[in-house]
Amino acid sequence: MTKPKIALIIGSTRATRFADIPAQWMLAQAQARDDMEVELVDLRDFDLPLFNEMASNLWMPSSDARAVAWQKKIGAFDGYIFVVAEYNRSITGALKNALDQAYVEWNHKPMAAFAYGSVGGTRALEHLRNIAVELQMVPVRNAVHLGMGDFFKVHPGMGGSGKIADVEANLLPAAKATLDDLVWWSKATMAARA
Numbered sequence: 001m002t003k004p005k006i007a008l009i010i011g012s013t014r015a016t017r018f019a020d021i022p023a024q025w026m027l028a029q030a031q032a033r034d035d036m037e038v039e040l041v042d043l044r045d046f047d048l049p050l051f052n053e054m055a056s057n058l059w060m061p062s063s064d065a066r067a068v069a070w071q072k073k074i075g076a077f078d079g080y081i082f083v084v085a086e087y088n089r090s091i092t093g094a095l096k097n098a099l100d101q102a103y104v105e106w107n108h109k110p111m112a113a114f115a116y117g118s119v120g121g122t123r124a125l126e127h128l129r130n131i132a133v134e135l136q137m138v139p140v141r142n143a144v145h146l147g148m149g150d151f152f153k154v155h156p157g158m159g160g161s162g163k164i165a166d167v168e169a170n171l172l173p174a175a176k177a178t179l180d181d182l183v184w185w186s187k188a189t190m191a192a193r194a
Helices: 020-031 065-075 093-100 118-134 148-154 168-193
Strands: 005-010 037-042 079-085 110-116 144-146
Touching (some): 005 020, 020 079, 020 144, 093 118, 110 168, 144 148
Parallel strands (some): 005 079, 079 110
């Protein structure tokens, strides 16, 4: 069986986002393994309009070329790792819009996450998992959570070092478990889709 192809999706587009720091750390964790291929996918690189189609592409093809390009990109992957910032107990508007711009491309593929923010981004990730179920994804059990104490230690705008390595001892067990889950479910869903 071929190695699963995984997208590491940065779910924030703000100019002052923190997401690049955990995304690069999680990318390094995934790239250190030999059981998956991983590619960084940044929502900033896709000029997605606010969802304005007649319906989801489950029911009819999307008309906006930008949405179609996004669908083609994410459809090429066997699973997803989302870098999830918690905004007011949920995911970012940019990530919700990106999720809504596709449907069939997400189906029957696993998703995992690196979440950060208040209480480790838990509330945002739980919301994302509910959305993923509706999109027929398979949310894996494990996730990486960067809680507020560690978040302040590494967030450069809040006096932190800018280096996840300073707190990675707290994150490595969760990262391994998350990536193990993602690979297992990727292989299972790849076999089922075949």
